[in-house]
Amino acid sequence: MSKTSSASGLSRRGFLAAGVGAAVMFDGNVSIRHVLGADPDVEQRFVSVYFNGAWDVLLGLDPRDPGRTYAGIDLGTSLLAPEFRTPIPVTVGGVETLWGAPMASMARHADVATVFRGVNMNTVAHESGRAYMNSFLPPAGVVVRGSSIATLAAGVGPIPEDRILPNVSIGLPSFNIGHPSEVTAVTLRRAPEITGLLRPISPLMTPEVEGLLRTAQARSASCVSTKYPGPRPDEQLAAARARTRMLLDQNVAALFDVGNATDPAMIELRTRYGFPANAPTADSGNPGLAAAITGQLIRTGMTKAVTVAMLPSLDTHGVEWATNQPNRLKANFDALAALLDDLREDDPGMTRTTVMIHSEFARTPRLNGQSGRDHHFVNSIGVFGACLKGGVFGQSGPENLGLVKIDLTTGQPSDAGQALMPESIGATVIAAMGGDASIFRVSPLTSLIRGA
Numbered sequence: 001m002s003k004t005s006s007a008s009g010l011s012r013r014g015f016l017a018a019g020v021g022a023a024v025m026f027d028g029n030v031s032i033r034h035v036l037g038a039d040p041d042v043e044q045r046f047v048s049v050y051f052n053g054a055w056d057v058l059l060g061l062d063p064r065d066p067g068r069t070y071a072g073i074d075l076g077t078s079l080l081a082p083e084f085r086t087p088i089p090v091t092v093g094g095v096e097t098l099w100g101a102p103m104a105s106m107a108r109h110a111d112v113a114t115v116f117r118g119v120n121m122n123t124v125a126h127e128s129g130r131a132y133m134n135s136f137l138p139p140a141g142v143v144v145r146g147s148s149i150a151t152l153a154a155g156v157g158p159i160p161e162d163r164i165l166p167n168v169s170i171g172l173p174s175f176n177i178g179h180p181s182e183v184t185a186v187t188l189r190r191a192p193e194i195t196g197l198l199r200p201i202s203p204l205m206t207p208e209v210e211g212l213l214r215t216a217q218a219r220s221a222s223c224v225s226t227k228y229p230g231p232r233p234d235e236q237l238a239a240a241r242a243r244t245r246m247l248l249d250q251n252v253a254a255l256f257d258v259g260n261a262t263d264p265a266m267i268e269l270r271t272r273y274g275f276p277a278n279a280p281t282a283d284s285g286n287p288g289l290a291a292a293i294t295g296q297l298i299r300t301g302m303t304k305a306v307t308v309a310m311l312p313s314l315d316t317h318g319v320e321w322a323t324n325q326p327n328r329l330k331a332n333f334d335a336l337a338a339l340l341d342d343l344r345e346d347d348p349g350m351t352r353t354t355v356m357i358h359s360e361f362a363r364t365p366r367l368n369g370q371s372g373r374d375h376h377f378v379n380s381i382g383v384f385g386a387c388l389k390g391g392v393f394g395q396s397g398p399e400n401l402g403l404v405k406i407d408l409t410t411g412q413p414s415d416a417g418q419a420l421m422p423e424s425i426g427a428t429v430i431a432a433m434g435g436d437a438s439i440f441r442v443s444p445l446t447s448l449i450r451g452a
Contacts (some may be wrong), residue, residue, distance in 0.1 A: 044387075044433045045298050045343070046153035046305040047355045050133060053313035054375055056325050056363040060333075061380035062117050062396055072400030073365040079322035084330075085450040088098040093391025100232055101448050102329035107161035112350040114388040114448065116299035116381040120419040121361040124375035126315070134307075137440065138427025146439055148174045149426050150410035153354070156435040164252075164302040168194075170290060171309030185307070191220070191293040192280035196329025198253035219271060245308060256296055258289065258391040269296075273338045283309035291335035295342040298353075310335070314359065321372035325363075331386040340384060354433060364402035378403055381425055387432035388448045394420040409447050 057063075058359060066077045066085055072406045077085045087098040090110040097115070099106065106113075122138065123129050131139035137146045150173060154167035159182050167174065167185040174185035188194060259280040260266040270277060273288035273295075279291065297303040310332045316324045340355065349354045358381045363373035378396050393411035395404045407414040408424065427440035432449045446452045 006394055013151050038406065039169075041057045042157075043304060043352060044156050045347075045353045046150060046155070046156075046433065047294060047298065047338075047339070047343075047353075048148075048150050048153075048305075048307040049336060049355060049357045050130075050307065050309045051314060051329075051357065051359040052171070052309050052311060053359070054129070054361050054363060055314050055329060055359040055379075056321070056373060057117075057380045057396075058363070058365070058401070059084065059102050059326050059329055060240050061099065061103075061115050061382055062401070063098045065098070070113070070365075070399050072397070072402070074366050074367040078373070079371060080326060081323075084326040093389065095391060097392050100329070102326050103333045104330075105334045105434075106340075107338045109337065109344075109384055112368075112384050112386055112390065114381070114383040114390050115392045116394050116420060117392060118394040118406065118420055119379040119381055120403055120421055121377045121379045122421075124265065124361055124377050130172075132422055133358050133360055133366055134276075135175065136422045137337065138423070144173070146175070146402035147177050147179055148172075148185065148307065149356075149430070150174065150305040150307040151176050151179055151185065152184050152430050152435055152439070153433060154185075155179050156430070156433050159183070159304075164230070164306070165197075165297070167305045167306040168297055168303050170294070172307055172358060174307065183305075185305075190284040191218075191290040191308070192256075192258070192284050192296070194256050194293055195253045197258065218232060241412075252302075255300055256293060258292055258296075272341070272437060273335060286309060287332045287335040291339040299346070316372055317368070317374055318372040319362075319371040321367075345412075350385040354383065354387050354429060355428060357382040362401075376401065381422070383425075383429060388431070389450050391448075393445070408443075408445060411445075411447075 015446050033193055047438040057072070058075065064075060064087075065074060066075055066087070070437075077122050084101045087100055088104055088107060089096055090099050090107050092110050092113050092115060093140075121129055121132060123132065125142070127142035129315065131142055131144045134144045134148050136149050139145055141422060149170070150167055150169065165186050167183050169187045170191050170351045172187075174187055180349040186197065219415050254263075257263070258266055258269060261277045262311045269292055273292040275283070275288035275292070276287045279286045283289070290308050294306045297306050312328055314328055315323060336357065343353050343355070344350060359379070362376045362379045364376040368374055378401055380396075391411075395413055396402065396405050397404055403419050404413050405415060405417040406412060406420055407417045408420070421442070423440045424445055427437040427442050428444040428448055430440075431437040431444035437444050
């Protein structure tokens with residue numbers, strides 16, 4: 001077991017040198033097939049989607065009826081474009097509730113949704129909230145404590161030896177404390193960087209030079225004694241090099257060449273996710289682009305856990321709240337809906353796929369003097385997947401978006417209850433996936449776990 005913490009994952013050079021790779025089989029039209037050795041019918045897949053900058057839950061997972069007034073909430077309806085003023089009714093877990101208008105495209109996935117409301121983030125500082133949502137454990141100031149939740153998810157069940165990238169983090173650091181090195185994330189600043197991992201480092205070698213290099217590598221030996229009881233490093237390195245060469249020879253990078261202007265599969269992908277051909281170079285923070293590459297990672301079987309930070313930022317404080325916040329939320333939710341569409345193609349009931357959506361905290365219920373909203377610690381978190389029973393769990397103050405004590409068995413308000421914390425949600429999701437939730441040091445919400 002690894003005893004080290006990693007916040008940076010593997011670099012491109014480290015990835016290729018280590019040979020963390022396998023051949024992916026696909027036809028000339030880069031159709032989606034699974035990596036050799038993976039069993040897509042049983043393996044649990046996980047995506048953690050981080051909405052960067054603190055989202056307004058009144059426009060998302062915890063809205064209010066615009067037909068009435070509230071003692072401690074300014075809805076700001078008149079400041080919004082007409083299409084964002086009225087929440088949409090959805091049925092979640094058999095009960096009708098409301099989602100904000102920017103979530104309209106997500107309504108088709110309400111059948112696999114679980115919504116947590118009234119979550120106490122205990123902070124209104126971006127870095128602390130971001131650290132909390134990375135591991136779902138209370139941070140030490142702004143420092144992540146424990147492993148990233150995607151690292152835990154990547155470690156659920158066996159990992160095929162030829163799995164290429166068990167864990168990928170896009171736009172966020174990833175941490176691994178005490179878990180096998182195989183689940184340490186490869187981290188990317190932006191989603192398009194994935195192609196840099198899958199292409200040869202240098203195209204300058206001639207076939208003759210490459211042949212000589214391969215021969216020299218094949219003859220290299222280790223100074224480790226033949227009596228050494230563990231795996232021989234030279235044999236492991238040779239196998240790793242062979243897997244990496246297969247990966248490069250199969251041109252797996254074509255599966256992620258989302259800017260390709262002539263490939264029909266890539267054109268269709270861009271249309272589905274709503275981003276232009278030049279997005280990988282001109283607009284790498286496009287949420288549709290990030291979601292599309294996330295989908296490719298999971299659907300190909302290359303990766304079983306992805307963390308992705310959606311951009312642009314939702315950190316609005318002034319009058320721009322009325323335009324930037326709903327429009328950016330809509331762009332993120334539209335991209336997420338397309339991602340769920342793709343993931344449900346081969347897992348319609350989401351029985352082996354779990355997608356979490358969250359932000360570092362929420363926005364104040366009252367508008368400030370600039371007609372904007374500031375930071376608020378009472379948050380909401382969404383989970384899509386059949387590992388949970390579905391429904392709305394917890395509640396924020398109906399009149400003020402404040403904290404409400406709840407019964408952690410039923411999710412209903414209770415004077416004898418306690419505030420809902422992120423660690424309870426993290427423990428529940430990991431336990432529902434079949435993982436070890438003891439790191440959270442709280443009991444999973446077993447009433448929500450399907451089959452528990």
